[in-house]
Amino acid sequence: xxxxxxxxxxxxxxxxxxxxxxxxxxxxxxxxxxxxxxxxxxxxxxxxxxxxxxxxxxxxxxxxxxxxxxxxxxxxxxxxxxxxxxxxxxxxxxxxxxxxxxxxxxxxxxxxxxxxxxxxxxxxxxxxxxxxxxxxxxxxxxxxxxxxxxxxxxxxxxxxxxxxxxxxxxxxxxxxxxxxxxxxxxxxxxxxxxxxxxxxxxxxxxxxxxxxxxxxxxxxxxxxxxxxxxxxxxxxxxxxxxxxxxxxxxxxxxxxxxxxxxxxxxxxxxxxxxxxxxxxxxxxxxxxxxxxxxxxxxxxxxxxxxxxxxxxxxxxxxxxxxxxxxxxxxxxxxxxxxxxxxxxxxxxxxxxxxxxxxxxxxxxxxxxxxxxxxxxxxxxxxxxxxxxxxxxxxxxxxxxxxxxxxxxxxxxxxxxxxxxxxxx
Numbered sequence: 001x002x003x004x005x006x007x008x009x010x011x012x013x014x015x016x017x018x019x020x021x022x023x024x025x026x027x028x029x030x031x032x033x034x035x036x037x038x039x040x041x042x043x044x045x046x047x048x049x050x051x052x053x054x055x056x057x058x059x060x061x062x063x064x065x066x067x068x069x070x071x072x073x074x075x076x077x078x079x080x081x082x083x084x085x086x087x088x089x090x091x092x093x094x095x096x097x098x099x100x101x102x103x104x105x106x107x108x109x110x111x112x113x114x115x116x117x118x119x120x121x122x123x124x125x126x127x128x129x130x131x132x133x134x135x136x137x138x139x140x141x142x143x144x145x146x147x148x149x150x151x152x153x154x155x156x157x158x159x160x161x162x163x164x165x166x167x168x169x170x171x172x173x174x175x176x177x178x179x180x181x182x183x184x185x186x187x188x189x190x191x192x193x194x195x196x197x198x199x200x201x202x203x204x205x206x207x208x209x210x211x212x213x214x215x216x217x218x219x220x221x222x223x224x225x226x227x228x229x230x231x232x233x234x235x236x237x238x239x240x241x242x243x244x245x246x247x248x249x250x251x252x253x254x255x256x257x258x259x260x261x262x263x264x265x266x267x268x269x270x271x272x273x274x275x276x277x278x279x280x281x282x283x284x285x286x287x288x289x290x291x292x293x294x295x296x297x298x299x300x301x302x303x304x305x306x307x308x309x310x311x312x313x314x315x316x317x318x319x320x321x322x323x324x325x326x327x328x329x330x331x332x333x334x335x336x337x338x339x340x341x342x343x344x345x346x347x348x349x350x351x352x353x354x355x356x357x358x359x360x361x362x363x364x365x366x367x368x369x370x371x372x373x374x375x376x377x378x379x380x381x382x383x384x385x386x387x388x389x390x391x392x393x394x395x396x397x398x399x400x401x402x403x404x405x406x407x408x409x410x411x412x413x414x415x416x417x418x419x420x421x422x423x424x
Contacts, residue, residue, distance in 0.1 A: 006185045007128055007136055013181030014120070015143045017078065020174025022151020024085065027159055027167035028102070034164065035092055036099050049103055053110035054355040061114045062208060062348030066341065067195045070123035071182055077112035077119070078179035084108040085172035089165040114348060122343035125335045126190050134281075134332045138272040141328040145265025145320065193341035208345030211338070217282065217393055218337060221330055224289070224391040226353045230361035231388060235381035238365050239299065242374040243312070247304045257309065261316035268324035276329060285329045286394045292322035293386030300378035319385075
């Protein structure tokens with residue numbers, strides 16, 4: 001992607017807004033507790049609004065974005081998030097901030113995030129040629145993992161320096177910077193797909209699901225992805241209890257384990273293109289998925305002390321290294337295998353499936369930990385993570401040999417990538 005100025009503008013805008021969101025993710029709960037004096041239930045309710053909004057609006061928003069020009073949608077979503085987040089410190093300045101206000105902002109941000117994500121995935125395919133798509137997704141994925149590593153620590157420092165309300169203002173401004181970066185993209189945007197007036201509204205909303213379910217490789221990828229993110233969600237709260245209560249890690253050690261291993265995701269994403277060039281997309285995805293799970297066994301087998309901290313850090317680093325490689329490969333394959341008139345709906349389908357599945361797995365994790373304890377629950381979660389790789393195809397469906405998804409695709413006729421897709 002070197003020398004591709006338009007992609008670099010998109011990448012810069014996304015990086016700034018992602019880092020701002022990571023900072024804001026630390027500040028918002030602090031504002032709810034210290035400024036609004038929200039209860040524990042209200043804090044949980046605030047987090048739930050995001051999940052519920054995504055579950056309810058993913059399909060309608062995907063259908064809406066599909067038939068619009070993508071850059072104006074992305075810019076409008078960024079400006080709306082700037083305005084909504086900026087209203088929080090403004091209301092706090094006049095001592096009029098309420099819990100209801102925070103809930104409205106959470107819903108607006110979740111809605112805009114769905115629209116922005118769907119538009120960005122579709123626009124990336126139009127902005128970047130097929131032979132550069134894997135590299136582009138690797139760079140975006142690496143930035144996301146770097147944000148996870150640096151963002152929370154930076155957010156905590158900014159809250160201490162500027163206060164939580166001031167930190168949210170920085171989060172708001174990051175979306176304005178993102179909108180400006182997208183506005184500076186010079187390559188003319190292609191016309192959006194034309195809505196088929198003969199199709200029913202229900203058929204249009206479910207178009208992404210019907211396409212994925214009819215595509216052998218994408219169907220297996222979706223099922224595996226939902227199970228993988230669910231297995232990770234199952235272990236999330238249990239891991240916190242295991243670190244702090246069972247292994248007696250300090251708050252500092254816990255913070256390191258939550259942030260530093262995310263660098264594994266950064267490095268894994270940056271190596272994706274080389275692996276796809278060597279193995280092809282389907283085999284890269286299969287091998288990365290097979291190798292990500294076993295590392296996680298180091299965590300439930302850890303013991304208290306410094307060696308246990310290092311053991312958990314190495315296990316988490318290895319998991320994220322191969323998970324990022326798998327995620328980058330899957331995103332690139334999905335974009336190349338999906339025709340333009342389904343891009344936004346397929347992207348939001350992934351968000352919807354993840355959002356609906358994760359709370360169910362989190363609940364199951366809590367029940368298992370109550371009955372079995374933290375360590376056995378984490379062992380079960382890791383076994384599930386390993387099993388999700390077995391749901392993926394190892395080779396091209398239909399008996400063809402695997403080949404890189406970045407070759408042999410006609411950019412002017414993306415439908416050809418679906419009629420004879422690389423991997424299906």
